[in-house]
Amino acid sequence: MRILQIIDSLNAGGAERMAVNYANALASKVTFSGLAATRTEGQLRQDINNDVGYLYLYKKKTIDLKSIFRLRKFIKNNKVEIVHAHGSSFFIAVLVKLTLPRIKIFWHDHYGPRTKESKFENKTLIAASLFFHSIFAVSLQLEEWNKKNTWCKKVSFIPNFTKEKKDYQGTTLLKGTDGKRIVFLANLKNPKNHILILKSFLELGLKDQDWSLHLIGKDYNDTYSQSIKDFIYSNSLQNAIHLYGQKDDIANILSQATIGVLSSTDEGFPVTLLEYGLAGIAVVSTNVGYCAEIIKNETSGLLFDPENILQTKTQLLKMVENQSLRDKVVEELKQTIFDNYTEEKVINQLLLLYKK
Incomplete structure (x- = not known):
């Protein structure tokens, strides 16, 4: 052919x-x-x-x-x-x-x-x-x-x-404390729904627990990205929430993270979830599109309704506080990816x- x-x-x-x-x-x-x-x-x-x-x-x-x-x-x-x-x-x-x-x-x-x-x-x-x-x-x-x-x-x-990348070459160094980094890999645009994760991070007080949030993706410098920047500034989160723009050393970036999040209101089949899984980070994900087929709730990650901030906060806090849960879902998701x-x-x- x-x-x-x-x-x-x-x-x-x-x-x-x-x-x-x-x-x-x-x-x-x-x-x-x-x-x-x-x-x-x-x-x-x-x-x-x-x-x-x-x-x-x-x-x-x-x-x-x-x-x-x-x-x-x-x-x-x-x-x-x-x-x-x-x-x-x-x-x-x-x-x-x-x-x-x-x-x-x-x-x-x-x-x-x-x-x-x-x-x-x-x-x-x-x-x-x-x-x-x-x-x-x-x-x-x-x-x-x-x-x-x-x-x-x-x-x-x-x-x-997606393919597993075992060489973590790259120049991007994530700020924050090792073992307490949450990464969000998505371009800054609808329907990625970044603001839901930002609000959850703020209301859970994760900054005070030394956790940090890292947004990786193209900034279109429009009203969507400006609303994110305004939220960070108005809530004095500049030392806890970081924007990096578009990066090409994704495997290197994910190797520095502990939790990966996705909060889209609509999705097809997000490759991001596979990248999180192969990088060995625990996933907290929206339940739209094909996400619930990739992530089995409480088994290979945690799912939430992107229209429900209380549920989002509950799932994110559960993953932040439970090391044994993180270890379990990481292994299960890797096996799911290798099998399918x-x-x-x-x-x-x-x-x-x-x-x-």
């Missing part, structure tokens, strides 16, 4: 990480594995392996004829059979297919909030789905939504995966779906 992954950007995000992961993993499994970034390069560019064919399209507008024909030429030159489009990159994939009907488009839906959206809000996607050969969804809820709302009849759930979400298991499943 000759397969091309397409993604709009290579900034650090769940869909972007998975596009790179798939391209890298398939390079040793198929005749050709490529990756095309349409609009923006980013920090994940450096993670693309040398044996992956790479193309940057410099796409500047919705319908950019130069980008379309640049992509078409790359597909023809490399005899690509399968175009695996992630997220909103389905649009350029369909435009190329109109000029090159032989290619098969496999669209990958990573967008958890879609399950709360209407057909009208997704009218372009639904029209485009007439040209999809198959749809992959990263959660059972997204699988159901696509089966119900799109024209594509082949819809399959496929989990995300390794590169080998997911790529074998993906290849079977391609072949179908």
Whole structure:
């Protein structure tokens, strides 16, 4: 097989990480594995392996004829059979297919909030789905939504995966006390719901117990991130809550943490939970999307309703105060990941779906 992954950007995000992961993993499994970034390069560019064919399209507008024909030429030159489009990159994939009907488009839906959206809000996607050969969804809820709302009849759930990184090279040093660091790995934007964790941290008085909170993710310098900064400043938490921006040494950062949190109001399949698990840190997570399938409450982590601050505080405090619970959930989550979400298991499943 000759397969091309397409993604709009290579900034650090769940869909972007998975596009790179798939391209890298398939390079040793198929005749050709490529990756095309349409609009923006980013920090994940450096993670693309040398044996992956790479193309940057410099796409500047919705319908950019130069980008379309640049992509078409790359597909023809490399005899690509399968175009695996992630997220909103389905649009350029369909435009190329109109000029090159032989290619098969496999669209990958990573967008958890879609399950709360209407057909009208997704009218372009639904029209485009007439040209999809198959749809992959990263959660059972997204699988159901696509089966119900799109024209594509082949819809399959496929989990995300991540690889264990044993070398913790990097320059980022987390502030705070060893053994008392809570890390929150997510870009500063909706629906990541950072303010819930900040309020819980404040109201539990964790600063006074020498705990610290570390926010790792892209700062868009908008009203969302400003509300976080205002909250930290107005509550005199500058010495306890720290913002680091976008970082590329995630394994190094997680090796310095004790607890990992995620508080999104909507999710698909957050790779962050797998990264926490492989890094050996205890997880306190929202229960939306596929999170409750990855994290079994009281067994491999603790779950909470992101609309319920009392429940969030209860679960966070329980993890902070109970070392034996932390040790137990870390081991259980690692085993869950090794049993279900390794590169080998997911790529074998993906290849079977391609072949179908």
